Amino acid sequence: xxxxxxxxxxxxxxxxxxxxxxxxxxxxxxxxxxxxxxxxxxxxxxxxxxxxxxxxxxxxxxxxxxxxxxxxxxxxxxxxxxxxxxxxxxxxxxxxxxxxxxxxxxxxxxxxxxxxxxxxxxxxxxxxxxxxxxxxxxxxxxxxxxxxxxxxxxxxxxxxxxxxxxxxxxxxxxxxxxxxxxxxxxxxxxxxxxxxxxxxxxxxxxxxxxxxxxxxxxxxxxxxxxxxxxxxxxxxxxxxxxxxxxxxxxxxxxxxxxxxxxxxxxxxxxxxxxxxxxxxxxxxxxxxxxxxxxxxxxxxxxxxxxxxxxxxxxxxxxxxxxxxxxxxxxxxxxxxxxxxxxxxxxxxxxxxxxxxxxxxxxxxxxxxxxxxxxxxxxxxxxxxxxxxxxxxxxxxxxxxxxxxxxxxxxxxxxxxxxxxxxxxxxxxxxxxxxxxxxxxxxxxxxxxxxxxxxxxxxxxxxxxxxxxxxxxxxxxxxxxxxxxxxxxxxxxxxxxxxxxxxxxxxxxxxxxxxxxxxxxxxxxxxxxxxxxxxxxxxxxxxxxxxxxxxxxxxxxxxxxxx
Amino acid sequence: xxxxxxxxxxxxxxxxxxxxxxxxxxxxxxxxxxxxxxxxxxxxxxxxxxxxxxxxxxxxxxxxxxxxxxxxxxxxxxxxxxxxxxxxxxxxxxxxxxxxxxxxxxxxxxxxxxxxxxxxxxxxxxxxxxxxxxxxxxxxxxxxxxxxxxxxxxxxxxxxxxxxxxxxxxxxxxxxxxxxxxxxxxxxxxxxxxxxxxxxxxxxxxxxxxxxxxxxxxxxxxxxxxxxxxxxxxxxxxxxxxxxxxxxxxxxxxxxxxxxxxxxxxxxxxxxxxxxxxxxxxxxxxxxxxxxxxxxxxxxxxxxxxxxxxxxxxxxxxxxxxxxxxxxxxxxxxxxxxxxxxxxxxxxxxxxxxxxxxxxxx
Numbered sequence: 001x002x003x004x005x006x007x008x009x010x011x012x013x014x015x016x017x018x019x020x021x022x023x024x025x026x027x028x029x030x031x032x033x034x035x036x037x038x039x040x041x042x043x044x045x046x047x048x049x050x051x052x053x054x055x056x057x058x059x060x061x062x063x064x065x066x067x068x069x070x071x072x073x074x075x076x077x078x079x080x081x082x083x084x085x086x087x088x089x090x091x092x093x094x095x096x097x098x099x100x101x102x103x104x105x106x107x108x109x110x111x112x113x114x115x116x117x118x119x120x121x122x123x124x125x126x127x128x129x130x131x132x133x134x135x136x137x138x139x140x141x142x143x144x145x146x147x148x149x150x151x152x153x154x155x156x157x158x159x160x161x162x163x164x165x166x167x168x169x170x171x172x173x174x175x176x177x178x179x180x181x182x183x184x185x186x187x188x189x190x191x192x193x194x195x196x197x198x199x200x201x202x203x204x205x206x207x208x209x210x211x212x213x214x215x216x217x218x219x220x221x222x223x224x225x226x227x228x229x230x231x232x233x234x235x236x237x238x239x240x241x242x243x244x245x246x247x248x249x250x251x252x253x254x255x256x257x258x259x260x261x262x263x264x265x266x267x268x269x270x271x272x273x274x275x276x277x278x279x280x281x282x283x284x285x286x287x288x289x290x291x292x293x294x295x296x297x298x299x300x301x302x303x304x305x306x307x308x309x310x311x312x313x314x315x316x317x318x319x320x321x322x323x324x325x326x327x328x329x330x331x332x333x334x335x336x337x338x339x340x341x342x343x344x345x346x347x348x349x350x351x352x353x354x355x356x357x358x359x360x361x362x363x364x365x366x367x368x369x370x371x372x373x374x375x376x377x378x379x380x381x382x383x384x385x386x387x388x389x390x391x392x393x394x395x396x397x398x399x400x401x402x403x404x405x406x407x408x409x410x411x412x413x414x415x416x417x418x419x420x421x422x423x424x425x426x427x428x429x430x431x432x433x434x435x436x437x438x439x440x441x442x443x444x445x446x447x448x449x450x451x452x453x454x455x456x457x458x459x460x461x462x463x464x465x466x467x468x469x470x471x472x473x474x475x476x477x478x479x480x481x482x483x484x485x486x487x488x489x490x491x492x493x494x495x496x497x498x499x500x501x502x503x504x505x506x507x508x509x510x511x512x513x514x515x516x517x518x519x520x521x522x523x524x525x526x527x528x529x530x531x532x533x534x535x536x537x538x539x540x541x542x543x544x545x546x547x548x549x550x551x552x553x554x555x556x557x558x559x560x561x562x
Numbered sequence: 563x564x565x566x567x568x569x570x571x572x573x574x575x576x577x578x579x580x581x582x583x584x585x586x587x588x589x590x591x592x593x594x595x596x597x598x599x600x601x602x603x604x605x606x607x608x609x610x611x612x613x614x615x616x617x618x619x620x621x622x623x624x625x626x627x628x629x630x631x632x633x634x635x636x637x638x639x640x641x642x643x644x645x646x647x648x649x650x651x652x653x654x655x656x657x658x659x660x661x662x663x664x665x666x667x668x669x670x671x672x673x674x675x676x677x678x679x680x681x682x683x684x685x686x687x688x689x690x691x692x693x694x695x696x697x698x699x700x701x702x703x704x705x706x707x708x709x710x711x712x713x714x715x716x717x718x719x720x721x722x723x724x725x726x727x728x729x730x731x732x733x734x735x736x737x738x739x740x741x742x743x744x745x746x747x748x749x750x751x752x753x754x755x756x757x758x759x760x761x762x763x764x765x766x767x768x769x770x771x772x773x774x775x776x777x778x779x780x781x782x783x784x785x786x787x788x789x790x791x792x793x794x795x796x797x798x799x800x801x802x803x804x805x806x807x808x809x810x811x812x813x814x815x816x817x818x819x820x821x822x823x824x825x826x827x828x829x830x831x832x833x834x835x836x837x838x839x840x841x842x843x844x845x846x847x848x849x850x851x852x853x854x855x856x857x858x859x860x861x862x863x864x865x866x867x868x869x870x871x872x873x874x875x876x877x878x879x880x881x882x883x884x885x886x887x888x889x890x891x892x893x894x895x896x897x898x899x900x901x902x903x904x905x906x907x908x909x910x911x912x913x914x915x916x917x918x919x920x921x922x923x924x
Binding site for chain 1: 608611612613614615630631632633634635636637638639640641642644646648649650659660663664707708711713717
C-alpha cells in the first residue's frame with residue numbers, strides 16, 4: 001500500500017515542478033526587468049562617452065523625471081481628497097443606483113489609457129486645430145502640464161476610490177459607535193478611529209496611483225502630442241517643454257538619435273531606480289506616520305454637521321462626473337457628431353491592429369495563467385516560507401516599475417536572442433514583455449486570496465487522498481474561482497491596454513502594432529477621426545470586460561452569503 | 563506498535579514547537595493528546611498527517627517510514643476543528659470525495675457514503691450543502707467523510723471544540739463508540755481534561771512541546787508526574803510544606819506558619835525537604851468538630867454543579883476549593899465557621915521546582 005521505495009516520490013516531483021515555475025519567473029520576469037542594469041554596467045564606457053556627456057539629453061531627462069514625480073504627487077493628493085467622499089458614499093451609504101455608480105467608477109480602470117487620454121484631451125484642450133474642436137467640449141485648458149495632470153487624475157482616481165472603499169469596508173463599524181458613545185463628533189471619529197485603522201488600504205491606494213502615474217506612457221505622449229510638439233528635436237531645444245519621463249523615452253525612441261540603445265538603456269535604468277526608491281520611501285514613511293489625536297479642532301464640529309454630509313456626497317459625485325467620467329466618454333459624442341468624416345479610415349490596419357492586440361492579450365493571459373497560478377499557490381501555501389516571502393516581494397517589482405522602462409529593458413535583453421524584425425518573433429517578444437508586467441497582478445490577486453482563507457479545505461482533501469492536480473481541480477479552483485477569473489480578466493485588460501511597453505520593446509520601424517499603439521500613431525499623423533473610432537472600439541471591448549468582471553464578483557458574493 | 567513517532571523536533575524559525583517527542587500507538591487504540599493552547603498538539607498531529615515537515619525525527623505507520631511521504635500517500639485522515647467540509651459540494655459529494663479521488667468505482671463510493679450517512683443519521687440531508695447545517699450535523703458529516711475514506715488511522719484535532727457545551731458532552735461517547743465499532747486507531751487532540759478522561763484509552767500530556775506524562779487516565783489522575791499535570795488534570799489546592807519527619811509510612815509536614823499535615827505516604831523525602839502538596843477538592847471534607855489534618859475557616863460560598871456541592875472555604879491564609887458529593891447530606895451554610903479536613907494529598911518534591919511556572923495553565 002505504501003510505496004516508499006520509488007526513485008522519484010510525489011514530493012520530489014512537486015519540488016521539480018515548483019523549481020521549474022520559479023525558474024520561469026526568474027528568467028522571463030526578473031532577469032529581463034533587471035537587464036537594463038546589466039546592460040548599463042557592461043557598456044559603461046559607451047554610457048560615459050555617448051550618454052552622460054550629452055548634457056542636453058541628460059538635462060531633458062532630469063527635467064522630465066522631475067515633472068513625472070511632480071505630476072504623480074499632485075495627482076495622488078487630489079485623488080485622496082476627491083476619492084474619500086465617493087469611497088465613503090459607496091462603502092457606507094445605501095441608495096438606488098449604487099451598484100451602477102460603482103461600475104461606472106471602475107470604468108476608467110479597464111478603458112485603455114490611450115483611448116482615455118485621447119478623449120480627455122479632446123475634451124479639455126484649448127488650442128487644438130479648429131477642425132476638430134467641438135462645440136460640446138470645454139476647450140479651456142491650454143497648459144500642457146495641466147492636461148497631463150487632469151489625464152492622470154482620470155485614470156488613477158478609480159484605483160484610489162477602490163482602495164479607500166475596501167479600507168472603509170474593512171473597518172468594523174462598532175469602533176465608530178464606541179467612539180461616538182464617548183462623545184466624539186462624527187468627523188473626529190473618522191479622523192481618530194476610521195482613518196488610522198484603514199491606513200494600510202490608503203497606503204496601497206497611494207502606491208498604486210503613484211506607480212500608475214509614473215508608468216503611464218501612451219496616453220500622456222498622445223495628449224502632449226496633440227497640444228505641443230513632442231519630437232525630440234523640439235523638446236531638447238526648448239528648455240521649458242513639458243514631458244514626463246516615460247513620454248520622453250517614447251519620443252526619443254522615434255527620434256533617430258545616434259546612440260539610441262545606450263540612451264534608452266541608461267534612462268530605463270534610472271527610471272526603474274527612481275520609481276523603486278520613491279515607492280519604497282513612501283511606503284516606509286507611510287508606515288511610520290501616525291494620525292494625531294491630541295485635541296479636537298473647531299472646524300470638525302462644522303464638518304460633522306448633517307448638512308456637510310450632503311455637500312460631501314454631491315461634491316464627490318460631481319468631481320467624478322466632471323473630471324473623470326464626462327471627459328473620458330467625450331469621445332463617443334465626437335465619433336457620433338463627426339460621423340460624416342469617416343471617409344479615409346484604413347479598416348485593414350485598424351482590424352489588423354485589433355487582431356494583434358487580442359492575440360497578444362490572449363497569449364499573455366494563457367502564459368500567465370499556466371505559470372502565475374502555480375507560483376501564487378507556492379507563495380500562498382508553500383512550506384518554505386522564506387523562499388515564498390522572497391518571491392512575494394520580488395513579484396511586486398514589475399508592478400511598480402514603469403512599463404516603458406520595463407519594455408526597453410526587455411527589448412535590449414531579447415535582442416540578444418531573437419530578431420524582432422520578423423513578425424512572428426516580434427509578437428512573441430511583445431507577449432513576453434506583457435507577461436513580465438501582468439504576471440505580478442495575477443500572482444498578487446490570487447496569492448492574497450489564498451492567504452485570506454486557511455488551508456483547511458486543501459489539507460482535508462489531501463489527507464482524504466487527493467493528489468495535487470485533483471486538489472486544484474476539485475477544491476482550490478471552485479473555492480477561489482471568482483478571484484482567479486477576476487485576475488485573468490485583469491491580466492487580459494492590462495495587456496490590451498498597454499502602450500508604453502509595446503512601443504518600447506519593438507524596433508522603431510516595426511510593422512507590428514497593437515491597437516493602442518495604432519491610436520498613438522494615428523494621433524501623431526493627425527488622423528483624429530480614425531483614432532477616435534479605434535478608441536471607441538477599445539472602450540466597447542472594455543465595457544464588455546467590465547461587465548464580465550461584475551458578473552464574476554457577483555457570483556462570489558452569492559457564494560459567501562450562502 | 564501501529565504508529566510510531568520517534569524523536570520529533572519542530573522549529574518555526576528559532577522557536578521550538580516540539581522537542582524530542584516520541585510515542586507509539588497500538589492498532590485500535592484511542593489516544594488523547596492533552597495540553598494547554600500552544601503546547602504543540604496540533605503541530606504534532608499535522609506532522610503525523612504529513613501536512614507539516616518535522617525538523618528532525620521520523621514517523622512510522624505499520625512499520626514503514628512515512629516521513630518523506632505527502633499527506634495523500636499516507637492514508638491517514640485528519641479531521642480539523644473547523645471540519646473543512648467543502649462548501650461547494652453537497653453532503654453526499656463530501657462523503658464520496660475520498661473514495662472517488664482514490665479511484666474507487668463511483669457506484670461503490672456512493673454506496674459506502676450512503677451507508678455512513680445512514681449510520682450518522684444524516685441520510686435525509688444528503689443533498690444539502692454544509693452552509694445549511696448546524697454545527698453538530700457538520701461534525702457528523704466530517705466524521706462520516708473520514709470514516710468513508712477507508713483509512714485505518716484518524717487524527718482528530720479538537721473535533722468537538724466548535725460545538726455547544728451540551729452537545730459537546732453528548733458527542734464524546736458517541737465518537738468513541740464509533741471509533742471502537744470500526745476498530746479505528748485514533749489520535750485525538752484536546753485541551754479539555756474532562757474530554758480526555760472520558761474518551762482516551764491513554765492520555766499523553768504535552769506541555770511546551772514536550773511530553774510530560776504518557777499513561778492511562780486513572781494513572782494520570784492518581785499519580786500525576788508533575789504539579790502541572792496534577793493542576794491541569796483534576797486540579798486542586800496547592801500548598802508549600804516542609805518535611806518535619808519521615809517515618810517511612812507516614813510523612814509529617816509543617817508549613818511556614820506552623821500548620822501541620824500528616825499524610826500516609828511512603829516516600830524517600832528527607833527532613834527539611836520543600837514539598838508542594840496538591841489536595842484535590844474532592845479529598846476535602848467539612849467537619850464541625852476539630853479533627854487532625856484540618857484547617858479552621860469560614861464557608862464563603864456554596865454552589866451546586868452536576869455531581870458536587872462546590873464550596874469556597876476561606877482559611878486564615880488562603881481560599882480552599884472543596885467538593886462534597888451531592889449524594890451526601892450537607893448540613894453547612896454560607897457564613898458558618900468549621901474545619902476543612904484534608905483526607906488525602908499528592909506530594910511533589912519542590913526542591914528544584916519553579917512553582918509559579920509549574921502551576922501556570924497556559
